Amino acid sequence: MNILQKENILLNVPTESKIDAITRVGQRLVENGYVEAPYIEGMLKREESMTTYIGNHVAIPHSMPEYVSHILHSGIVVAQYPNGVDFGNGNVAKLVIGIAGKGDDHMEVLSRLAEVCMEMENVDKLANAASAQEIMEVIGVE
Template sequence: MAKEVLAKENIKLNVSLKNQEEAIRYAGQILVNNGYVEPSYIDKMFEREELTSTFMGNFVAIPHGTEDAKSLVNESGLSVVTVPEGVEYGDGNTVKILIGIAGKGDEHLDILSNIAIVLSDEDNIQSILDAASEEEIIRIFEEVN
């Protein structure tokens, strides 16, 4: 049976991170620990960041691997990390929500589309930051489907 794309163990609330590197590594390590990707996928997340920032605005970053990282993805999955006090991300941007993505095949496009819908509503961003449980986060993302 395929894994859930966003499982409870993929969500970490109220995390404190020092910098962008630690933030990307943290979001990626959740995907590694839960079997979604191979450990070297995290290196591909850093490569992606060098090509173009994964900062999306509204305190959100979506770190993910490069196109050639697909062979390192075992299952499509998301990690969601809330950083209420924020972490500096790139050129003076502040990130409070990290969403790590690993997409098998072309599934990352559907996943990105769903994330974009959720995050286009600023109320949802605040709801994610205010969430007291992993279940609340899952509920916010399920409401778009």
């Protein structure tokens, strides 16, 4: 199972709360067979304990360690919010990237995404991408 597939990419999602955005990407991880439903609860708890906003208009929600048993396969869901999602403290995410990493994949996936998102040029490409294919090319994760 590929970590990132076209059906894991949500383009032009209308603005919503960060809770709804995290739930949306978590639900897509469930629907596409990457995680079991309780993983979403872990994602929301992670956000309560520490923001998953990483800067450059990007948030990478993932779960608390005690929920990793609910990960079936490593996966990424990318939700593009042209008008942004308020993550508090003036932080607005135009990209909400839900991740689930099985075993050592977790850190590998997270570091790859962090690398891509450190470059504002890449973030702009992702935030303005008109197709799932464009997003997959920028992230470069198969």
